[in-house]
Amino acid sequence: MSKLVTGDGRTHIASSLMRESLVDRSVIAKTDSDREFSIMPDVKLVGLGGHSIFDRGKEALFPLAEELASLRHRYKMMIGVGGGTRVRHTISIALDLGLPTGGVAQLVGAMEEANAVFLNALLAKHGSIVMQREHFWELPLYLESGMLPIVISIPPYHFWEPPPEHGPLPTHGSDFGLFIHAEVLGMEKLYFVKDEDGLYDRDPKKHKDAKLIKKISLGDLLANMPEDLILDRQLFTAWKTARHVREVHIVNGLKKGELTRALAGEDVGTVITKEARHA
Amino acid sequence: MHDPGHGSGRRTIESKYADEPLTQNSGDSSYDAVALMPDVKVLKMGGQSIMDRGRSALFPILDELAAAKDKHKLLLCCGGGTRARHIYAMASDLELPTGVLAALGGYVPRQNARMLQMLLAKHGGIFMLHDDFEKLPLYFRLGCIPIMTGMPPFGYWEKPTENGRIPQHRTDAGVFLSAEVLGAKRAIFIKDEAGLYDDDPKKNKSAKHISRIGARELLKLDLPDLIVERIVIEYLTRARFCHELQIVNGLERGMVTRALEGEDVGTIIYRD
Numbered sequence: 001m002s003k004l005v006t007g008d009g010r011t012h013i014a015s016s017l018m019r020e021s022l023v024d025r026s027v028i029a030k031t032d033s034d035r036e037f038s039i040m041p042d043v044k045l046v047g048l049g050g051h052s053i054f055d056r057g058k059e060a061l062f063p064l065a066e067e068l069a070s071l072r073h074r075y076k077m078m079i080g081v082g083g084g085t086r087v088r089h090t091i092s093i094a095l096d097l098g099l100p101t102g103g104v105a106q107l108v109g110a111m112e113e114a115n116a117v118f119l120n121a122l123l124a125k126h127g128s129i130v131m132q133r134e135h136f137w138e139l140p141l142y143l144e145s146g147m148l149p150i151v152i153s154i155p156p157y158h159f160w161e162p163p164p165e166h167g168p169l170p171t172h173g174s175d176f177g178l179f180i181h182a183e184v185l186g187m188e189k190l191y192f193v194k195d196e197d198g199l200y201d202r203d204p205k206k207h208k209d210a211k212l213i214k215k216i217s218l219g220d221l222l223a224n225m226p227e228d229l230i231l232d233r234q235l236f237t238a239w240k241t242a243r244h245v246r247e248v249h250i251v252n253g254l255k256k257g258e259l260t261r262a263l264a265g266e267d268v269g270t271v272i273t274k275e276a277r278h279a
Numbered sequence: 280m281h282d283p284g285h286g287s288g289r290r291t292i293e294s295k296y297a298d299e300p301l302t303q304n305s306g307d308s309s310y311d312a313v314a315l316m317p318d319v320k321v322l323k324m325g326g327q328s329i330m331d332r333g334r335s336a337l338f339p340i341l342d343e344l345a346a347a348k349d350k351h352k353l354l355l356c357c358g359g360g361t362r363a364r365h366i367y368a369m370a371s372d373l374e375l376p377t378g379v380l381a382a383l384g385g386y387v388p389r390q391n392a393r394m395l396q397m398l399l400a401k402h403g404g405i406f407m408l409h410d411d412f413e414k415l416p417l418y419f420r421l422g423c424i425p426i427m428t429g430m431p432p433f434g435y436w437e438k439p440t441e442n443g444r445i446p447q448h449r450t451d452a453g454v455f456l457s458a459e460v461l462g463a464k465r466a467i468f469i470k471d472e473a474g475l476y477d478d479d480p481k482k483n484k485s486a487k488h489i490s491r492i493g494a495r496e497l498l499k500l501d502l503p504d505l506i507v508e509r510i511v512i513e514y515l516t517r518a519r520f521c522h523e524l525q526i527v528n529g530l531e532r533g534m535v536t537r538a539l540e541g542e543d544v545g546t547i548i549y550r551d
Contacts, residue, residue: 008481009471010331010361016371017364019327021479024504028443031371039376055289085291088301092294098313100519102460136382136435155436159412160456162448162510163517168310173301180436184378205287232301241439243376 036243038186040139043076044263045190047153047178050084052195053253054115061122064193064253067260069126072148075263078139079128080153080178081119083111095168105154105161105170112152112174120150139185153177175232179245183238188246191262193253194230198270203228215267218274239274248272312519314462316415319352320539321458321466323429323450326360328471329529330391336530337398340469343535344424345402351539352419355404356429356457357395358450359387371444381430381437381446388428388450396426415461429453451508458521459514466521467538468507469529474546475506491543493551507548515550522550 003014012018020027046068053060071077087108094104116130129142131149133156142149153174161170175192182190199221200210206228218239225236230250239245251258251269261268291297322344329336344353363384370380396406403423407414409432411425418425429450437446451468458466475497476486494515497505505512506526515524527534527545537544 009336010327011333012331012361013365015361015365015368017368018361020364021504021506022364022367022445022449023506023508024479025442026503028440028445031367031444032442033371033374035374036376037374039379051289051291055291057290059288085289085294085297088296088299089292089294091301092296095310096295098311100312100315100460100462102456103315156432156434157436158409158432159460160409160431160433160453161460162452162456163459163514163519165517168312168519169301177436180378180438183439184376184435186376238438241441243439 036186038244040076040185041187041244043078043139043143043185043187045078045080045178045182045185045187046259046263047080047175047190047192048082048115048119048253049192049194050082050087050112050115050174052082052084053193054082054118055084056195056254060195060254061119063256064259065119065122067256068148069123071260071263072126073146076143077148078131078143079119079148079150080174080181081112081115081150082153082174083108083115086111086114091169101164101168101170102157102159102161104168105172106158108170109152109154109156109158112154116150116152123148123150151181153181155180171232171234173232173234176234176238179235179238179242179248183242183245186244188244189249190245190247191249191251191259192231193251193259195252195254196230196250197252197255198250199226199230199272200228201226213270215271215273218272221272242274246274312462314520315460316352317462317464317520319354319415319419319458319461319463321354321356321454321461321463322535323356323358323454323466323468324391324395325468325470325529326358326363326388326391326450328358328360329469330358330394331360332471332530336471339532340529340535341395341398343533345399347536347539348402348424349422353424353539354415354457354461355392355395355399355424355426356450356454357388357391357426358429359384359391362390363387367445375444377439377444377446378435378437380444381448382434384446384449385428385430385434388430392426392428399424399426412457431456447508447510449508451511452514455511455514455518455521455524459518462520464521465523465525467535468524468526469535470506470526471528471530472506472526473528473531473544474526475548477502479504489546491547491549494548495551497548506546512548515548518550524548
């Protein structure tokens, strides 16, 4: 694949996409195939909610840190952290100032960085390390040396956050970011630790009669999306075209042992499933 | 710190969004967006269309940009071209995920940006990374021409695509999104065609030129091929600031200059 081709004023390298418009649907389809390589399929990615876990302080964090410390020898694990109330405050101020959507998106990651440092302080003696985004390919190094990497969740869309369909809020949030992180590495399962038992048909903090959804397929969920969602909408949209992630678990981190049971394969909390792409 | 959740146990800061689910984006009527640097001209130098043609195509365009730089604030972004296509073809053959393709796709536009920087150094060309974006005011104050990759920084976090592996957000998207966040009204794409045609003019000689078309109208035509990334047209329909894409033929002398002067040369795709 190294032949140079000239003759139309441009110099091309011979390849199946040479000279082609990458916008052409038939050209894009040529890059498709039924399979996709799984880069690190056996890693467990666990996301800790900012608002739901971190903002509760030690009452929620100490027991969870203990649980994570006991789990990390059993699994290759990676922890993602959310931002929580400081992100919400940032957004409130930024929108009042009229900052554009991309400007708001640029700001929120710093609040997650702070939570990554908090968690790292609690878990450092158990081998945790804050993994910077630029160290993406160092994940195997950390895991093989028995460490527990902690990452921020928000995707690096920054100033380039796409214009939302409604309103000024950036839509590519932390849940979406963790989902893509799991997907690109070929993981099959993703775990979100929140302060509720899972996904409800309505916000259980506002409605006492909200019903817990224990198991649902992505298709059924998309057909009937609850208004108050516990995870980013973009996660579900992206999941439609994803190839690796099969299950998203939402577990209650305030209940001791729930995460342990979920990682062991039990269906605790809510399990959202997706059927195989070419089933 | 206080506890507005009435014993919820959360230590929260009171603010408008303190207890709202951020997953809802119903709109905020009090929101009044500020244009950060509306007078910046955001330009994209085509990869396959210009860079891969080498000196004969590029030098006259650089002359035009050097002549215009004291009159306009130019932010020059770069496309990839054939080396990026080779990378995408290799990565697709290896069945790697879209996010990996997007990260790999970043290398070539960055190389191209470095080439442009070397050639424009004597006119104040400055190579910049995404992280330098906030230094744009400094570069302009000094009379520089900041040059960066057109690729947005999504990398491994690029969404998987339907029916293929090529990332949806490539250099056209990055250029458009740069213009949008700066509050610039127009993003200018320098290519080797006078804009949009109803078919690929390189393959179909009777393809008709379209000088002006609305984004929704264009999406409705559902053309199998387009001169800009499809997702950019979609974003254009809901953009807050960048309401026009202009595609000009950089091989035709003076076109870039006329576009910078605000003339409607080439094709204008507008927010309808």
